[in-house]
Amino acid sequence: MERNLVSNPSIYEHLLGKLIGTYERGPDPSLGDFQISVDAYTDPVRFERERALLRTLPTAVAHVSQLAAPGSCLAHDALGVPVLVVRGRDGVLRAMLNVCRHRGTRLVEKAGFSKVKKGFHCVYHGWTYDLEGKLTHVPRRELFPTLDECAHDLTALPVTERFGLVWVVGTPGERFDFDSFLDPLEPDLAPLGLESHVVFRRGTTTARTNWKIVMEAFLDGYHVRHLHKKTVGPYFEGHQSYSEPAGPHVRAIVGRGGFREAIESDAVGDIRDIATPTYVFFPSTIFVAQPGFVSRATAYPTGLDEIYWEHDLIIPEEPEDEKAKAHWELNYELIQNRVFKGEDLWVCEQIQRGLKSGANERFTYGVEEAPIEWWHAELERRIEEMA
Ligand code: FES
Numbered sequence: 001m002e003r004n005l006v007s008n009p010s011i012y013e014h015l016l017g018k019l020i021g022t023y024e025r026g027p028d029p030s031l032g033d034f035q036i037s038v039d040a041y042t043d044p045v046r047f048e049r050e051r052a053l054l055r056t057l058p059t060a061v062a063h064v065s066q067l068a069a070p071g072s073c074l075a076h077d078a079l080g081v082p083v084l085v086v087r088g089r090d091g092v093l094r095a096m097l098n099v100c101r102h103r104g105t106r107l108v109e110k111a112g113f114s115k116v117k118k119g120f121h122c123v124y125h126g127w128t129y130d131l132e133g134k135l136t137h138v139p140r141r142e143l144f145p146t147l148d149e150c151a152h153d154l155t156a157l158p159v160t161e162r163f164g165l166v167w168v169v170g171t172p173g174e175r176f177d178f179d180s181f182l183d184p185l186e187p188d189l190a191p192l193g194l195e196s197h198v199v200f201r202r203g204t205t206t207a208r209t210n211w212k213i214v215m216e217a218f219l220d221g222y223h224v225r226h227l228h229k230k231t232v233g234p235y236f237e238g239h240q241s242y243s244e245p246a247g248p249h250v251r252a253i254v255g256r257g258g259f260r261e262a263i264e265s266d267a268v269g270d271i272r273d274i275a276t277p278t279y280v281f282f283p284s285t286i287f288v289a290q291p292g293f294v295s296r297a298t299a300y301p302t303g304l305d306e307i308y309w310e311h312d313l314i315i316p317e318e319p320e321d322e323k324a325k326a327h328w329e330l331n332y333e334l335i336q337n338r339v340f341k342g343e344d345l346w347v348c349e350q351i352q353r354g355l356k357s358g359a360n361e362r363f364t365y366g367v368e369e370a371p372i373e374w375w376h377a378e379l380e381r382r383i384e385e386m387a
């Protein structure tokens, strides 16, 4: 069979084969239904352990195009520590804590993207750092006879650029082996060539819900035709889904309407026209390969019952004209506002409201929700390891 599947046929051929199998034979018989205790979402002690774990793992906070030029800076607060990600004059991307080394003042006050000219100047006593985080000026230097300047550079955090995304770990001092962590999804993400893409728009919001309830919504193919019936549900008419673990992450694919017919007639072009690959990078980065664009979203836990949501709609190139812009506006409105915010996050808030009602001691999950069990097991294992 002749097929033209993006540019790395092996992983997409594999997913396609598995998806055809679920259409023909139903879900993998080795998977079972299962339950999870509601305490998992309501226990504050457990939540603090989760947040501590999250600070030791990579999270995608931006697309490389948003931090491309020297001096491009992102002040980001949702990792549990205040972070600056900045492109140095030398072209190297660095992450550091947004905290002055004199007496701790926040250096860049406003969260979000900005352009920094020379470096960072502390408003309190005027200590100054360059774009690389080096302490370059201490007013009235003679007041600090024993000061070791080199030991007072901004505190560095591990950061890397991979798959066109910027990944940061919120724990100072440590080195992080990004490669072995992200490698399992290299075959899927590399062929998409996201390095050369741009962000059409970033959407952010908060939602009153536990972060794990949100992650579950993106590990579940079962809800698509129901919750999303007025938006994207019809695109997935008669859908089946297939999921598998990829290292600590999850790789999944959901068939779109016409999947069977396209397979039977051999009319398969880009896999994204007939199915939607969806990934969860453990723990909290969501990645959806939509037809013609991708969504990278992250659910940052900011409280036991609150998340900060960040979604970059990533497109192949800057819109050339008004028509192209209007096309992406429509996609943004559909995916960010109507689907993610209006349906997925909305339903998570509805769950949160009844969490402590006593209706459920445990939640019940079916076979198609199996990735939720894998993800919880990974979380559990890593929290135990940390203890
Ligand atoms: S706290 Fe920054 S210079 Fe004093």
Ligand SMILES: [Fe+2]
Pocket: 217, 223, 224, 227, 228, 344
């Ligand atoms: Fe959904």
